[in-house]
Amino acid sequence: MGSKSQDQKLKLKHKKGLWSPEEDHRLRIYIVKHGHGCWSAVPVNAGLQRNGKSCRLRWINYLRPGLKRGLFSSHEEDTILALHRHLGNKWSQISQYLPGRTDNEIKNHWHSYLKKKVFKEQVPPPTSLETTPHVKIQQCSSSSITDQYSSPSPTKYSPPPSTSDQWDPHSYDNVHHQENGPRPTLPKPMFTEWLSLDGFAATSAAGHQPFVGCNNNNNKGFAGGSADFGLDVPSSGLFDGYPLFEGHQVTSGQSSMTTTTTTSDGSAGGDVFSSRFSFDDQSSADVNNQFVDFCSEFQLSGNNVMYM
DNA sequence: AATATCATCAACCGCGAACAC
DNA sequence: GGTGTTCGCGGTTGATGATAT
Numbered sequence: 001m002g003s004k005s006q007d008q009k010l011k012l013k014h015k016k017g018l019w020s021p022e023e024d025h026r027l028r029i030y031i032v033k034h035g036h037g038c039w040s041a042v043p044v045n046a047g048l049q050r051n052g053k054s055c056r057l058r059w060i061n062y063l064r065p066g067l068k069r070g071l072f073s074s075h076e077e078d079t080i081l082a083l084h085r086h087l088g089n090k091w092s093q094i095s096q097y098l099p100g101r102t103d104n105e106i107k108n109h110w111h112s113y114l115k116k117k118v119f120k121e122q123v124p125p126p127t128s129l130e131t132t133p134h135v136k137i138q139q140c141s142s143s144s145i146t147d148q149y150s151s152p153s154p155t156k157y158s159p160p161p162s163t164s165d166q167w168d169p170h171s172y173d174n175v176h177h178q179e180n181g182p183r184p185t186l187p188k189p190m191f192t193e194w195l196s197l198d199g200f201a202a203t204s205a206a207g208h209q210p211f212v213g214c215n216n217n218n219n220k221g222f223a224g225g226s227a228d229f230g231l232d233v234p235s236s237g238l239f240d241g242y243p244l245f246e247g248h249q250v251t252s253g254q255s256s257m258t259t260t261t262t263t264s265d266g267s268a269g270g271d272v273f274s275s276r277f278s279f280d281d282q283s284s285a286d287v288n289n290q291f292v293d294f295c296s297e298f299q300l301s302g303n304n305v306m307y308m
Numbered sequence: 309a310a311t312a313t314c315a316t317c318a319a320c321c322g323c324g325a326a327c328a329c
Numbered sequence: 330g331g332t333g334t335t336c337g338c339g340g341t342t343g344a345t346g347a348t349a350t
Contacts, residue, residue, distance in 0.1 A: 017320095018318070018319075019318090019319090057318090058319085061319085069327070104317085104319085108316070109316095109317095111317095112315060112317075113315090260313090
C-alpha cells in the first residue's frame, strides 16, 4: 500500500488534457497485445503518464475498433430520441443500440443538437399555445418541457411501468407510437457487445499476462472472463500490429493521424476491420451481418456476443 | 480584419456500485 | 461490518473552430 504522499506524487505525475498520437499509439499497442485487464495497471505497463481512468476513456471513446465517428444519421437520431424518451440520460444503455457509437458521443450529440431539436418541436410558438397538440404533452407532466429534456430522470419522463431499466425497445408499443406515429426501427444490440472489447481484454490476458497485476480481483463486467467470446488474441496474425485499427483517423486536438501498419514484406498492411465494416450509408443490419461473416471467417464465436 | 458569441466535442470529475481483504 | 480499490456512468468543463457582428 502506498502512502498518501506517494499517491499524491503519482497524481501530480499524471498528464491531463488531449492525447497525443504517440500516447494513442502506445495505448493501442498495449491493449491489442495484452488486453486492458486492470485499467489502473495499463498506464504503468504501457509507459503512459496517465491514470487508468483516462486510458479507459480514451480506449472506449476513440481507440477501440469499430467506432463510427462522423455525423449521426436520421435513423440514429430517431433511435436516440426514442430511447431517450424511455431511458432518460442512460447514455451507456442507449449506446448499446447504436453500433459504433459511444455513450459520450451520444451524450454530446444530445446536448448539442437533439435536445434543442426536441425542445423546438415540443414548444410551439406562443401564439398557438392553445391550439396545438403540443400543449397536451406539456400537460402530461408537472415539470416543464425544458426540465423534461434538460435533466430527464425516470421519475420525470415516465418510462413504461415496472421495467424502465430493462426496457426493450424492440417490443415497445406505447404512447410514443400513438402520439408520434410509427416507431423507428431500432438496431439490435449485437455488435456493440463485442465492441465493448471487454472480452477482448479477458481473452487476451490469458495469453499475455500484464506486467502489473491488480490486487483487486474485481471481475465486474466481462473482465472476469465469465463470457467466452472465443476470441483468441494471438501474439501475431490478426491483431499483430493492431491491424484492427488501421485506417482509423485518430485525432488529438489539432493534430491527427491515420494509423497504418506494414506487412512483413514492408508493404502497407490492409485494414482488416474497417475494410470489412464500412459503417457509413449502411443499415445496422448490414453491419451486423458483416460482423457475423467476419466472425465465422476468423472463427470468432459470435454466439455469445449477439442477440439474434 | 478584429472581436464577440455560439456550437461542438474531448476529457475530467465526482459519485455510487461491486468486490476483495 | 469496515475499509480500500477498481470500474463505469453521467454531469460538467474547457479548448477549439465556426459564425456573426
